[in-house]
Structures are given as structure tokens and as C-alpha cells.
Amino acid sequence: MVLIHVPKPPKNAYDPNRPMGSLLKSQIDHLKEAESKLPLRYRSEVYVKAVRTEGEAAEYIREVTEAIHEAHEEAQRRRRARKRKRVIEIAAVADERAEREQDRARKRRATKPKKSSSVKRRKK
Numbered sequence: 404m405v406l407i408h409v410p411k412p413p414k415n416a417y418d419p420n421r422p423m424g425s426l427l428k429s430q431i432d433h434l435k436e437a438e439s440k441l442p443l444r445y446r447s448e449v450y451v452k453a454v455r456t457e458g459e460a461a462e463y464i465r466e467v468t469e470a471i472h473e474a475h476e477e478a479q480r481r482r483r484a485r486k487r488k489r490v491i492e493i494a495a496v497a498d499e500r501a502e503r504e505q506d507r508a509r510k511r512r513a514t515k516p517k518k519s520s521s522v523k524r525r526k527k
Contacts, residue, residue, distance in 0.1 A: 419456060420456055420457075422456060423457050423459075427457065434464060434468075437471065438470065438471075441471065442474065445470040445473060447466045
């Protein structure tokens with residue numbers, strides 16, 4: 404595999420006091436949309452329209468990214484906990500269903516009159 408050398412960005416590439424550009428504005432808009440889908444306890448207190456500089460944008464991006472990660476981790480923990488519980492419930496329901504079907508079959512056999520297998524012969 405060929406290694407590709409990526410040069411370090413210059414020191415002036417990030418200036419926290421510089422007004423944010425259009426790329427950062429569009430990222431903020433996308434993150435605002437993603438944040439709106441999160442549960443309320445994960446949403447930030449930042450008023451997005453007040454974000455004007457690169458430093459403010461970086462802070463908002465960090466907060467929302469961390470909130471998204473936390474929400475996904477919690478959801479994953481909940482899914483794991485539920486799976487264990489469901490397996491037991493499904494097994495119990497399957498056992499109950501099998502027992503009910505066996506009971507029905509026994510009742511049907513007990514209530515049906517027996518048919519004679521011999522053929523009636525006529526008297527001559």
C-alpha cells in the first residue's frame with residue numbers, strides 16, 4: 404500500500420475570532436437538524452443563530468457531536484438489555500402455545516366417538 408503524505412495545515416488555518424465561512428455555516432445547519440431529532444435531554448443550550456465565529460462554531464459542533472454519541476450509546480445499552488428479556492419471554496410464550504395445542508389435541512381425541520373399523524355385513 405502506498406503512503407500518502409498529508410502536510411500539516413498552516414498555523415493561521417484556524418482562527419477562533421474569525422467570522423465563520425459558508426462551509427461552517429452549512430455544517431452548523433446540518434448539525435442543528437441532527438440535534439432536533441435527539442431527545443430533549445441531549446440538546447444543547449446554544450442558540451444557533453448567535454454563532455458567528457469559528458470558535459463558537461467549533462464549540463457548538465463539539466457539543467452536538469458528543470450529544471449524538473451519548474444518545475447512540477444509551478440506545479445501544481437499552482437494545483442489549485431488551486434482547487435478553489425478550490428471549491425469555493419468547494421462549495415462555497412458545498412453551499405456553501405448545502401446551503395449549505397439546506391440550507386441544509387431547510380434548511379432541513377424548514370427545515370424538517370412535518368409528519368402528521369393521522364393515523357391517525348384511526344378514527341373508
